[in-house]
Amino acid sequence: MNIHPSVPGPETAAADLRQYDEAALIDLLEKTEQKHGFIPRDLSEEVTRLLSVKLERLRRIQGKLDSTIRRDVQQHVSHWREEEGNLIMILHAIQNQHGYVPREVAMELSRELGVPLARIYEVITFYHYFKLQPPGAHAITVCNGTACYLKGSRDLINELSSQLGIAEGQTTADRMIHLDTVRCIGCCGMAPAVVVDGKTCGHVKTTEIAGHIASIKHLKESVA
Ligand code: FES
Numbered sequence: 001m002n003i004h005p006s007v008p009g010p011e012t013a014a015a016d017l018r019q020y021d022e023a024a025l026i027d028l029l030e031k032t033e034q035k036h037g038f039i040p041r042d043l044s045e046e047v048t049r050l051l052s053v054k055l056e057r058l059r060r061i062q063g064k065l066d067s068t069i070r071r072d073v074q075q076h077v078s079h080w081r082e083e084e085g086n087l088i089m090i091l092h093a094i095q096n097q098h099g100y101v102p103r104e105v106a107m108e109l110s111r112e113l114g115v116p117l118a119r120i121y122e123v124i125t126f127y128h129y130f131k132l133q134p135p136g137a138h139a140i141t142v143c144n145g146t147a148c149y150l151k152g153s154r155d156l157i158n159e160l161s162s163q164l165g166i167a168e169g170q171t172t173a174d175r176m177i178h179l180d181t182v183r184c185i186g187c188c189g190m191a192p193a194v195v196v197d198g199k200t201c202g203h204v205k206t207t208e209i210a211g212h213i214a215s216i217k218h219l220k221e222s223v224a
Contacts, residue, residue: 076090157181
């Protein structure tokens with residue numbers, strides 16, 4: 001949380017500044033200089049000390065995250081190492097673990113397999129299944145297979161895109177709703193079909209789209 005401390009006078013001892021975050025500490029130095037024309041030595045020394053403590057802590061957290069990512073990727077790679085086409089299987093395992101393929105994990109995978117990162121992204125973007133962003137809390141998936149297409153699935157996708165303000169394959173800025181399309185979900189008799197959070201809805205009309213979105217938003221509000 002960003003705390004905005006009031007500017008202390010030059011006589012202020014480097015009091016307890018530990019509650020301030022990094023941005024607030026730097027802000028404090030800038031405002032002190034603007035107000036008094038100089039920064040008391042006590043204050044600048046204390047801020048410098050606190051910033052290096054915070055930086056060291058951040059480095060330690062980052063180091064732990066890096067080693068967790070490395071360990072997970074090594075496990076996936078060793079599991080699939082001997083299999084043909086193992087890159088896809090490993091990417092599936094990564095997506096199952098995180099819900100998408102985080103960039104830092106893709107980078108670690110590139111190092112571990114000795115495969116260029118560009119090649120890994122080629123595969124991720126070729127297969128519609130793989131996601132590069134964390135999934136939304138709720139999913140609306142429109143079937144765009146032949147039967148649904150002929151019954152107007154494109155209109156449903158356009159309506160959803162316009163009401164949610166996102167394109168297919170994207171998630172709303174509040175990460176609440178992810179919009180996607182699939183090829184035939186095996187319910188052609190219900191065309192056009194839409195799957196909302198795993199529930200298949202058939203013969204969907206564009207006029208019903210607002211109701212589906214509202215029901216998700218209502219869920220969000222009742223959980224909040
Ligand atoms: S084409 Fe949509 S369910 Fe088959």
